[in-house]
Amino acid sequence: MSGKRSLIRAGTTVDQMVRAIGDRIVTGFLRPGEKLDEASLAARFDVSRTPVREALGRLSAMGLVERRPNRGATVAVVTQEHLASMFESMAELEAICARFSAERMTAGERRALEIEHQASARLVQLGAEEDYEYFNTEFHTRLYRGAHSKHIYELTVMTRSRLAPFRRAQFMLPGRLAKSWQEHDIIVTAIMRGDSAAAGQAAKDHVSIVSEASAVFAAVDPMKPATVSIGVSS
Amino acid sequence: MSGKRSLIRAGTTVDQMVRAIGDRIVTGFLRPGEKLDEASLAARFDVSRTPVREALGRLSAMGLVERRPNRGATVAVVTQEHLASMFESMAELEAICARFSAERMTAGERRALEIEHQASARLVQLGAEEDYEYFNTEFHTRLYRGAHSKHIYELTVMTRSRLAPFRRAQFMLPGRLAKSWQEHDIIVTAIMRGDSAAAGQAAKDHVSIVSEASAVFAAVDPMKPATVSIGVSS
DNA sequence: TCTCGCAAAAGTGCATGCAATCGCTGTGCC
DNA sequence: GGCACAGCGATTGCATGCACTTTTGCGAGA
Numbered sequence: 001m002s003g004k005r006s007l008i009r010a011g012t013t014v015d016q017m018v019r020a021i022g023d024r025i026v027t028g029f030l031r032p033g034e035k036l037d038e039a040s041l042a043a044r045f046d047v048s049r050t051p052v053r054e055a056l057g058r059l060s061a062m063g064l065v066e067r068r069p070n071r072g073a074t075v076a077v078v079t080q081e082h083l084a085s086m087f088e089s090m091a092e093l094e095a096i097c098a099r100f101s102a103e104r105m106t107a108g109e110r111r112a113l114e115i116e117h118q119a120s121a122r123l124v125q126l127g128a129e130e131d132y133e134y135f136n137t138e139f140h141t142r143l144y145r146g147a148h149s150k151h152i153y154e155l156t157v158m159t160r161s162r163l164a165p166f167r168r169a170q171f172m173l174p175g176r177l178a179k180s181w182q183e184h185d186i187i188v189t190a191i192m193r194g195d196s197a198a199a200g201q202a203a204k205d206h207v208s209i210v211s212e213a214s215a216v217f218a219a220v221d222p223m224k225p226a227t228v229s230i231g232v233s234s
Numbered sequence: 235m236s237g238k239r240s241l242i243r244a245g246t247t248v249d250q251m252v253r254a255i256g257d258r259i260v261t262g263f264l265r266p267g268e269k270l271d272e273a274s275l276a277a278r279f280d281v282s283r284t285p286v287r288e289a290l291g292r293l294s295a296m297g298l299v300e301r302r303p304n305r306g307a308t309v310a311v312v313t314q315e316h317l318a319s320m321f322e323s324m325a326e327l328e329a330i331c332a333r334f335s336a337e338r339m340t341a342g343e344r345r346a347l348e349i350e351h352q353a354s355a356r357l358v359q360l361g362a363e364e365d366y367e368y369f370n371t372e373f374h375t376r377l378y379r380g381a382h383s384k385h386i387y388e389l390t391v392m393t394r395s396r397l398a399p400f401r402r403a404q405f406m407l408p409g410r411l412a413k414s415w416q417e418h419d420i421i422v423t424a425i426m427r428g429d430s431a432a433a434g435q436a437a438k439d440h441v442s443i444v445s446e447a448s449a450v451f452a453a454v455d456p457m458k459p460a461t462v463s464i465g466v467s468s
Numbered sequence: 469t470c471t472c473g474c475a476a477a478a479g480t481g482c483a484t485g486c487a488a489t490c491g492c493t494g495t496g497c498c
Numbered sequence: 499g500g501c502a503c504a505g506c507g508a509t510t511g512c513a514t515g516c517a518c519t520t521t522t523g524c525g526a527g528a
Binding site (some may be wrong): 246247248250281282283285286303304305306 | 481482483484488489490491
């Protein structure tokens with residue numbers, strides 16, 4: 001009450017806590033396996049334990065923290081295998097979305113997809129990483145929406161958000177923009193001609209690239225000496 | 235504490251609340267769109283509002299209730315389209331699990347799957363609905379596990395639990411046990427010979443049956459009078 | 469020295485009280 | 499007669515305090 005929530009953004013207190021704690025986890029400020037003490041977090045953000053508890057609950061549902069009854073919460077430890085599993089799932093989900101999109105997208109959706117896709121070609125030439133990233137997110141969201149299946153959409157978005165922290169990896173790869181655009185192009189072409197099988201396969205391959213990049217990234221992590229190769233595409 | 239949790243089952247209070255409220259929702263005792271007042275629920279189950287709040291949060295994450303900030307919670311309204319979407323997702327997820335299982339199951343897992351499957355044949359002959367249902371759940375869980383992908387497993391189990399309330403429908407269909415077993419048999423056979431494509435297709439078809447049955451079921455009840463009452467408390 | 473047990477401390481889980489917000493209703497103004 | 503605004507009731511959101519569980523540290527016995 002006395003202290004203003006000056007340091008955090010808008011929304012309900014719980015939302016702020018979710019973002020605050022979530023950010024610290026995905027940015028690595030809070031390390032995997034680290035214990036999350038309710039009282040400390042409450043003091044740290046100048047709120048009571050109640051919103052902290054609820055925030056931890058939500059983060060637990062998101063998979064960012066793990067909770068055990070009467071034993072507190074810890075930052076979720078994402079193993080190499082689990083990460084691979086998530087990317088694998090992502091590939092499958094994207095494939096489903098692409099397949100469905102090829103079958104179900106309305107004419108308007110197809111046109112919008114193609115227009116946006118073509119427009120993003122300029123960003124590739126300019127090497128505008130940031131802007132391309134925005135269009136990339138938009139592009140994939142269009143695919144998810146185009147599937148016309150709310151639940152698939154939810155599953156896909158959920159998985160994507162859970163993978164977000166590991167997505168940074170792909171920024172490291174040189175020539176990634178051009179490659180990404182080409183892969184998008186294959187997907188778009190397949191969708192435009194209603195070839196669901198081709199669209200699905202192309203989408204799956206597309207995710208695999210990111211997956212491999214992230215595997216390298218994750219391997220770089222000091223805590224994981226793994227030289228693991230992620231076998232995503234069957 | 236004065237409070238006697240005599241009426242509810244074991245676990246933490248929040249878990250009990252999740253089950254209690256969740257059961258009432260899936261059994262139709264609480265109707266879609268109905269407002270869930272925290273104080274009333276707390277009084278109804280003789281607990282304080284705190285665990286009720288957390289339970290509502292979890293149920294919200296599960297998709298059973300919808301929450302809007304400062305506006306309370308309501309029982310989630312599942313539209314016909316959303317239900318179809320969930321079954322569609324389920325079919326795809328099961329297909330993925332079956333495909334992966336065909337490729338990745340260990341010898342032990344394959345053997346266990348086949349043994350259990352063959353054992354369940356007896357239940358079909360006996361017409362033991364209840365017991366078969368148990369084996370059915372076990373069977374599918376084996377498929378999910380056999381995919382050896384934790385995230386896929388999570389997505390699948392989540393979707394299944396969300397569809398659970400609508401699964402009752404299949405009990406109505408005559409000759410369902412035999413048909414179910416035959417479909418299982420196709421899946422098992424495909425998995426045993428490592429034919430991932432066939433296993434995936436068979437699994438997808440298998441879910442479609444349930445889906446169609448449930449669609450009929452859902453269409454039949456505009457507002458469920460809930461003849462089924464789960465003895466959670468009271 | 470190692471193991472087992474007990475007790476204190478730490479930390480989670482739940483209850484209760486207060487403050488803030490939303491929706492509603494009644495009244496005044498256009 | 500309709501619309502806007504203000505006051506009020508109802509309900510959610512957050513803070514705080516207490517009880518229970520888990521854990522850890524210390525001491526006694528083998």
